[in-house]
Amino acid sequence: MSPISRRHLLAGVSLVSAGITAAWGEAPTLDRSHEAPRRKRIALVMKTLTNPFFAEMESGARRAEADLDIELLVKTAAQETSIEQQVVIVDSLIRSQVDAIVIAPGDSFRLIPVLKRARGAGIVVVNIDNRLDPAFALRQGLTTPFIGVDNRLGAAAAVRVLTVGITGPTEAVIIEGVRTAANAEARKQGALDAFGETAAIHVVAQESANWKIDEAHDVAARILGAHPSVALVYCANDMMALGAIRLLQEQNRADIRVGGFDALPEAMSALQAGRLAVTVDQRAAEQGRLGVQAAVALLKGEAVPTELMLDTVVLTAPKI
Secondary structure, three states, rough: OHHHHHHHHHHHOEOOOOOOOOOOOOOOOOOOOOOOOOOEEEEEEOOOOOOHHHHHHHHHHHHHHHHHHHHEEEEOOOOHHHHHHHHHHHHHHHHHOOEEEEEOOOOOOOOOHHHHHHHHOEEEEEOOOOOOOOHHHHHOOOOOEEEOOOOHHHHHHHHHHHHHOOOEEEEEEEOOOOOOHHHHHHHHHHHHHHHOOOEEEEEEEEEEOOOOOHHHHHHHHHHHHHHOOOEEEEEEOHHHHHHHHHHHHHHOOOOHHHHHOOOOHHHHHHHHHHHOOEEOOOOOHHHHHHHHHHHHHHHHOOOOOOOEEEEEEEEEEEOO
């Protein structure tokens, strides 16, 4: 081939993403009208799956996934106290460019900076279950809708069940959750509100067991060792209540009333057996479903409430 004809031939060759066009031809236009639009990718970030509460939350989010035709990515830390792991998870989701993050944060403060980075990357953020601290979030320039329950009122209602019939001097204990979590603080305050309504009740100890069953067992052992006359134990979640109940069974103490929060399946069994006096259903599945639903609405440019509070349901042991 002569130099001139070779140059003319190469001038008519065009490399395009679909392949090589015919010499001197135009690049073909790809018809994508038949292709389905990409489904929105929404991440549900929870504290852990070792607590059945979060398995329920995931089940509600999965229902929303099916109803709304989105792709749900479920991410959890190892434990409810694995806050830095949640931060790493959110960072990873930012890099993978998900469309939205629905998060039940393990801490009300330490997740705010990374969630602000997510918003800066154009990712929708919805806060469920444990509220991010409003003042700190505002200072960081982060605003998110919140879906959850009034933990203070729910805990107070549960403690009122524990205190029914109390007339004489009575010692009570509060076993708290993670102290930097807003829901743990609210439940502690609700318990103190309700215990304070009965003058005869004296709260002799308040200690955190970080939402954990084994830690609550050990905390209860330590408190009862120092205060053997305790008659009422309120735990800020059912996992801790189950830990306290296990200790009471080991010590053959049937004289102490125990309350919890979350309405876990094992707690419901303890309720039926009379080992647990009260728990609170905060509708974990509905929180998960509504969180995903809110994220989809925001992605569509629709307005959502800044706060959606679900009603709690107080569940008590059957009367014998």
